[in-house]
Amino acid sequence: MSPTLDVVDRWDGGISWTLEEDSMHRTSHALGTDAGVWIIDPVDAPGLDDELDELGDVAGVTLLLDRHKRDSEVVARRHDVPVSLPAALGPVADELDAQAERYAGSLPGTEFRTVRLTNNRFWREVALFDADRGTLVVPEAVGTNELFSTSDERLGVHPVLRLFPPRQALGGLEPERVLVGHGPGVFDDAAAALRYALGNSRRNAPKLYAQAALTPFK
Template sequence: MTMKASGTAGEPELIDEWDGGFGWIAHPEEGMQRASHALVSAGRVWLVDPVDFGGLDDHIAEYGPVGGVVLLLDRHKRDAAAIARRHDVSVYLPRWMAGISDDLDAPTTLFEGALADTKYTLLKVYDNLFWNEGALYDADSGTLVVPEAFGTVSYYCTSNERLGVHPAMRLTPPRRPFRGLSPERILVGHGPGISTDAAGALRDALAGSIKRTPKLYMQTLKSFLPF
């Protein structure tokens, strides 16, 4: 299995559909399971860390015009610039990620607090030399979007976890940004999201991250062994 697919995506896997948007995995065959999301708010569609596929624009049109493309992780440039140019909108960046503006061949808009006129509020997850990540939270709908700190694919989760902290951050899980949140759904950047007892899955991921790290690392090591 290829970890990260390249080229034009064929038939995507639609995920995380609810009345406030939808998600998709453009290359279902890849190991990384890169997930993208369309959030519908204030009458417009906001595309988060998108990977393009043929027919994406037709699917978006069912929900409304595109308000902007949002990058929540500095490494998730993906197809953000190309999609933004196609829809004549900006790529929205958390203000502390201003440094990647020059790497994007599209207009950019920095934001903090609310995302434009939507109900989504920006949370700062990481801001350091090695990792820059934000998350979006809509308290009214209970929707939490986290691009990298959490995931649902096998290399994030032990056998008894529905949601796992990124393998590189399990010993220092990002508890502070998510303190007091009770999301009804969690949308992640790798794998399908969680819409059943999402708040419980979030608490469990953060509480058990450190103690379950050896189990995850051993599980990952075994997956690479030829026997």
Template sequence: MPMKGSGRAAYEEIDRFDGGVGWIAYPDERMQRASHALASDEGTWLVDPLDAAGLDDLLAEFGDVAGVVLLLPRHERDAAEIARRHDVSVHVPSWMTDIASDLDAPIERFSSELGESGYRLRKVSTPLWQEAALYHDGEGTLVVAEALGTAEFFRTGTERLGVHPALRLLPPRRSFRGFAPDRILAGHGAGVHEGASRALSTALDGSRRRAPSLYAKTARLFLSG
């Protein structure tokens, strides 16, 4: 199983709910890079998107594309190409650096709400990279790019949601304080749609304690190819 897929992508749908849908462009890759479309009255917002054959047909179910948003610098993925195709801008948190100059698409900065979508921006405090999350209080939807995920290399055998291996010893607990999500959409792996608040607190509270077992599991995964 490759770490990242390449070539013409054939996506797998994930995370469908009343307010949007997600997809994994290369279902057989180990990284399980996930992208999401978030529906709003002003159109659909695409989060950290990867392109795939037939993607526009999926997006059309939720209306016109309002914009693309990046929550992590290294998640530029196919954001510029998709933004140009739909004649929209790529929206980037106002404090995020090392990203706008690399994109061949119009850039708009935002610091609080994403347009008029109801999704509000929250900075994820980590010592290793810049990251943002989105939270819609009314829908109970939390969107996390990298700090949390459900791909296999994020989780121990007892976790439904896990802290990124590099952040296990310094989990960003404060960044998610006050959230009680009904669902969590992740940048790696399918989302959590049942017991999401419990899964969030379990992941953050037990991050350090379960770090050794995750590192052992991850080593086995990568050594096995």
């Protein structure tokens, strides 16, 4: 049975989607920019291209986390664009069965600047932030599904990063919306939700770990 596309967020200039019945709530994004539509960490499903057509021409596909290759190769080939990688994710190019290009500083043709979060051989992650649009995209360091957040948090830090959250990288940002790689985005007072997530990451860690222990594996 083909996966069913589920658009979880829609705003002026973009969409976020996941697949129904995906227990990990793997979430992808399409951002309308002056350069065209950029697709981020995509999962593919019937109906996706119809949604993208509503936003404009596809400018490219980019990955922000080394583990989020997902369906990027399929989507990139279908739209005849390369998979673009921020400099920190350069080594991922060797793992792709698709043309790959690298960029540094900002997403090509846009005002989305790269924000390096984690860069080691186990975890390479970059966020994107456009201050004028008020959009922050964080693929893994923070999320909104039950694996990331407690009942007190609208946005939560990844369990592995709870004791050492990326405060230096993200703490000074004031986004109007935060888009994440697992779960719906945060659109209501997003800057406050981000500050709370980073500031209370350690304090809320025991509650999150206890919650995870009681959550049945799916």
